[in-house]
Amino acid sequence: MQQAEQIVHGVSLLTDHDIYLFKEGRHYRLYNKLGAHLLVHEGVAGTLFALWAPNAQAVSVCGDFNGWAKNAHPLYARHDGSGIWEGFVPGVLQGAQYKYHIDSRRNSYSVDKADPFAFLNEGAPRTASVVWDLAYEWGDSQWMEQRSGRNAREAPWSVYEMHLGSWRRDHDDDFRSLHYSQLAEQLPAYVRDLGFTHVELMPVMEHPFFGSWGYQTTGYFAPTSRLGPPQDFMRLVENLHREGVGVILDWVPSHFPTDEHGLSYFDGTHLFEHEDPRKGYHPDWNSSIFNHARYEVRSFLISSALFWLDRYHADGLRVDAVASMLYLDYSREEGEWEPNEYGGRENIGAIEFLRGLNEGVYAEFPDVQTVAEESTAWPMVSRPVYLGGLGFGMKWNMGWMNDTLSYFSKDPIFRKFHQNKLTFSIWYAFTENFMLPLSHDEVVHGKGSLYGRMPGDPWRKCAGLKALYGYMFAHPGKNLLFMGAEMGQVPEWNHDAEVEWHLLDVPLHKGVFDFIAALNRTYREHPALYADDFSPEGFEWVDFRDVDAGILAFLRKAHGEPPVLAVCNFTPVPRENYLVGVPAAGYWREILNSDALEYGGSGWGNFGGQSSCPVSAHGHDHSLALQIPPLSVSYFLYGGDG
Template identity: 65%
Template sequence: VGFTHVEFLPVMEHPFYGSWGYQTLGYFAPTSRYGTPQDFMFLVDYLHQHGIGVIVDWVPSHFPADDYGLAFFDGTHLFEHADRRKGFHPDWDSYIYNYGRNEVRNFLISSALFWLEKYHVDALRVDAVASMLYLDYSRNPGEWIPNDYGGRENLAAISFLKTLNEAVYKNFPDVQTIAEESTAWPMVSRPSYVGGLGFGMKWNMGWMHDTLDYFSKDPIYRKYHHNQLTFSLWYAFTENFVLSLSHDEVVHGKGSLIQKMPGDYWQKFANLRLLFGYMFMHPGKKLLFMGDEFGQWSEWYHEASLDWHLLEYPFHQGLLQWVKDLNRLYRQEPCLYEGDFEPEGFRWIDFKDWEKSIVSFIRTGKTSQDMLLAVLNATPVPQHNYLIGIPWMGVWREVLNSDALCYGGSGVGNCGAVATRPEPFQGEPCSLSLTLPPLGIVIFKKESP
């Protein structure tokens, strides 16, 4: 399929299988459910031999209260706070680490370094960072204790996260730490020496919520929510963002991605292809949960396999082929990854056509010829002779079209290429006249002169 990395939900030993590993107890060993530590080493090595990096979820934010675990470890509150207002998490019925104790900090940092050194993983995705940063996280007034300055920030946890990231990057400068942080806490993915938390990247939860909400709406109403398609670019470069469509979005009654899409059978697949195309062209690294790439209808259930039999059907085959081609384009076009974290890598063409639910933009690389043009039509109405302004003369080749017949689309397109016209439009010296497919995205590459 062309993915560059796999991310595993927590493989560390955990007592409750239904927690998906997020109720971690064994911080130095993979769960015996799947084999031995050597088996996991073999898996990581095998993936590396095939050019695939490995990310593991790591949970320093809380731990379960099982008697045989870390809670009340030596008859005292060794790992957790004694006061439940600091030491107990009300959402997960679990304990919160006392990050002010050097022994606890060293225990957790040793675990992180162990997975990087012994198991050779390439990145740690740190779970539930927001719950660590705020003393009042998921608590009502009177259920939490302010810090020494009267604030809600967990100063010990902040110090721990900075020290953790400093230790990781000092010992393993080529890996990544990735924060699942769902608030507007500033500088999560900025170095600690400039005041940041020191993570390499941060999940973009705002983009995820806006995007799924927008694409779940009937296209007739999307023009009233156009800002959900464009707002993320206002803050896209304030952090090193990962655009995440994770397991959390396909469980607990939320429905699978294909279920979220409006319309009939054909429109659901067209909408999902459009969503994926928008995601891959948007600045930021990409994360898809398993099953999304071929349109699994049912929610993810940890006790069952994915519905691989769906790949017997043409629409599911077409969606998977679309994801394959997006991955191929992403890997072969530097403009899609070199400038992910820099505003110079993105340029709007037009974000104002809310009436027709159309946006267009350019991704640029480090050379003048390294650029791609993306035009999205989020309605089922095809657009013919649609004009956009363009700053450069030349021929633009259609490199991907989500409405192509091979993906299950209707085959509306631009016959392979389109040439600019020397007619000014939208403040640009040239213009392009395009055919935009229904519920589709068209991606063009400028031909070399």
């Protein structure tokens, strides 16, 4: 690359109003102002650099355009007290690699830092930032115009969670992860054909260690370059949208790694993180905790959130580790944390940040959703800020997940002693807008796969999986499955491998796969299964008392729609002529049966449905005399006179 010309002072994208909002913690589009921006100044093309480093005594840009000379292109500090350094370097064009050399006014500290606002970074293990333009001609206008309905809380949500680096590997190129361009060709049709409504991508933001799965983020405005340039990731999102699939991005505003080139100790001070290790160090992840009480940090993080919704057309954000942000004593022993100003354990700054985050997101993008991974009983996580809530659109139901997997991991002979693990969730099912997650966290760290948790021989394991999924999709709440679950992957997830695609040649596992497609199709076709997920009016118990038979029966309802009856048998014993009360006389069509032959089942069923008989059962004047298959879930749609 040609030698860059001398830096030009006085060029800026920042206005006084920008500085005011930044200091107030309310500038949510900082990515348009800070970082590296290609522009033409007085007829000369180059790059404008802008960096927040208030405790620096000198900042310069070094890169491949100046031989990485530390002080060849010094930036100039603004005179408004913002702590922002700026400078325009003529001749620095797309693809230039750079870092900021920072000399701190504290402790004679000097360091080379990657750009916190970089749109692209070098491929790991290299750590320089790359000047990049995000121009792209999007072709997903139809989705964007319609997505308010697709992303509504009254819409069906069947989410396919995945890790892009280990979904499928390139067997012709050293078993490497597929690039964004390859994923854009293969993934959208796969998810569409299985019937999922959304994908949720584990963090794609740049991270130095592949084994962190993206949860140790260094590039809050850059998709990882391991899989290709930004525009290729845009095409992946675009192609998913074209197939009618929404895109949720996992996002980590709680903590960040301590790698020297990243945010840690940025300008010779704890700029982004708390200085006090009782607040600024996370013992679980050996990482730094953001200082959410600092207004400039709030502007940085909320700008990152809106960036992915704006520039990458994401349909929502799943916010990681919210519980770790809410509690000052999270994973800390007595004496390892400091109470707030009121003497409590609540993190006041983080609470204000989360509320501001959700207010900012929904004000700018009312047709998306934020989803909290929050594992405690903190109240009103998914209630509006103006009512005292945190403002999230939905919350992961970790209690349901733990209880349900505990129940299904037990041998059916013992399940009758634990049926309360399934019924308890209804007591609190409508206190939040819940999503039911069977996520990556449940198939790692020695927990085994979902298939491996099912007791019995391979037939019973696959039958148990189908029963689990059928029960889950009928339970109030939106649904999330991690990749590999759709075919009953045998080992637990390994980020250095790929989904066990060969299982699709194994009839039992292919049956699970085909059942997932049928389950998704049935779920999406019948609003009773999703429209009133967050209202008690959408659910009604029929019977949960027959613990010896392992039978659960309940109704899903939606205003103006025919109800769906779900009948579950969690034992390997079929039940003949089993009476199940129904609220209306007429024909009840069997719309799904997990034990059907085409799904690898034994073929028990009800010949397409049944007409009710005038025999009282379960508090209703009419009932169905059903043939209930072993280890199964069946759905029946009310059809009136039939």
